[in-house]
Amino acid sequence: MKLEVLTVGALAVRCYLIICPETKEVAIVDPGGDEGRILQKIKELDLSPRYILATHGHADHVAGAWWLRQKLGVPVAMHEADDHFFRQPEAAAIFAAWGFDPNEPADILLKDGDSINIGNSVKLTVLHTPGHSPGSVCFYDGEKYLFTGDTLFVGAVGRADLPGGDFEQMLRSIETKILPLPEDTIICPGHDYGDQPFSTLSREKKTNPYIVEFILGR
Ligand SMILES: [Zn+2]
Ligand SMILES: [Zn+2]
Numbered sequence: 001m002k003l004e005v006l007t008v009g010a011l012a013v014r015c016y017l018i019i020c021p022e023t024k025e026v027a028i029v030d031p032g033g034d035e036g037r038i039l040q041k042i043k044e045l046d047l048s049p050r051y052i053l054a055t056h057g058h059a060d061h062v063a064g065a066w067w068l069r070q071k072l073g074v075p076v077a078m079h080e081a082d083d084h085f086f087r088q089p090e091a092a093a094i095f096a097a098w099g100f101d102p103n104e105p106a107d108i109l110l111k112d113g114d115s116i117n118i119g120n121s122v123k124l125t126v127l128h129t130p131g132h133s134p135g136s137v138c139f140y141d142g143e144k145y146l147f148t149g150d151t152l153f154v155g156a157v158g159r160a161d162l163p164g165g166d167f168e169q170m171l172r173s174i175e176t177k178i179l180p181l182p183e184d185t186i187i188c189p190g191h192d193y194g195d196q197p198f199s200t201l202s203r204e205k206k207t208n209p210y211i212v213e214f215i216l217g218r
Contacts, residue, residue: 001122001141006041007192009033010099011060014190014197016147018139019047020119027051027118028068029139029147030190035064039071049074050118051108055149055190056136057082058162059100066104075107077116079128082135083109085164094163110137127177131170132158138178140185146201147188152178154187154194157210175215179205 004017013032019025026047031038042049049072052065057078065076083106085091092102112128116139127138132150136158139147150158152174160167183202204211 001145003145003188004041004045005188005197006034006038008035008038009060009063012191013061014188014192015064016188017041017045017047018118018122018124018141018145018147019045020121022121023119024048025050025119027053027116027122027124029053030055030061030149031064031068032059032061033063035067035071038064038068042072051116052076053116053124053139054078054082054106055138055147055151056133057086057103058133058150059086059095059098059103061149061190062103063100066101069107076104077108077110078106079126079135079137080109080111081130082133085134091163110135112137129170129173129177131160131166131168131173133162134164136170136173140181144184144186145188146178146181146185147190148178149190152187152204152208153189153191154196154199154204155208156193157208171210171214174211179211179215 002019006015008015009032016029018027114126116124124139185201187199
C-alpha cells in the first residue's frame with residue numbers, strides 16, 4: 001500500500017489516499033473539503049479512483065465526497081447507520097449550522113466485516129466502531145494500517161456529545177475492535193490532534209489516557 005495524506009477543510013480533516021502501487025487504483029478516505037486539491041493530487045499521481053470511503057457521516061469528513069463522486073464517477077461508501085442517521089432533518093440541521101450542505105445518499109452501505117479491494121494489493125476490512133457516531137467505522141488493511149476516523153486519535157478519543165454519540169459505546173468499540181489488533185498497527189486518525197500525526201497501537205496503549213484509564217484501568 002502507498003499512502004498520501006492531505007489536510008482538508010475548515011476543520012482540518014486528514015484525508016487519506018490509499019493506493020495500490022501496482023495498479024495505481026486509489027480509495028479516497030474522508031474527503032472533507034478542498035475537493036479541487038484532492039482531485040489535483042489524484043491527477044498529479046495519475047491514479048485511478050475506485051471508491052470514496054467515509055469513516056463516518058459527519059459533514060466535515062464527507063463535504064467533498066458528493067462533488068468528487070460526480071467528477072470521478074466512483075461510489076461513496078459509508079456505514080448504513082450513519083447514512084441513515086445523518087440524513088434525518090435534525091442531523092442535517094446541525095450540519096447546516098456548521099455551514100455544510102446536507103449529506104446525499106451513499107452508494108454502498110457498509111457493514112461490519114465487509115471487504116473493500118483496491119487494485120490487486122490492498123484489501124481493507126470494515127470494523128464497525130460505533131460511539132462517536134452510530135455508524136463510525138475503522139478501515140483495517142489486515143497487516144499494518146488502521147484508519148480510525150474520529151474514534152481514536154493520537155493521545156485522545158473522539159467526542160461523544162454530538163447527536164448519536166455514546167461515550168461508553170465508543171470505549172467498548174475501541175476495546176473490542178481496535179485493542180486486539182497487532183501492537184505495531186499504525187494508527188491513522190481523522191485529525192492531527194496529538195503530539196505526532198501517526199501512532200502505533202502499542203504507543204497508544206501506553207500513553208493514551210482514555211485507553212490507559214478508562215479501558216485498561218478498569
Ligand atoms: Zn466526527
Ligand atoms: Zn472529525
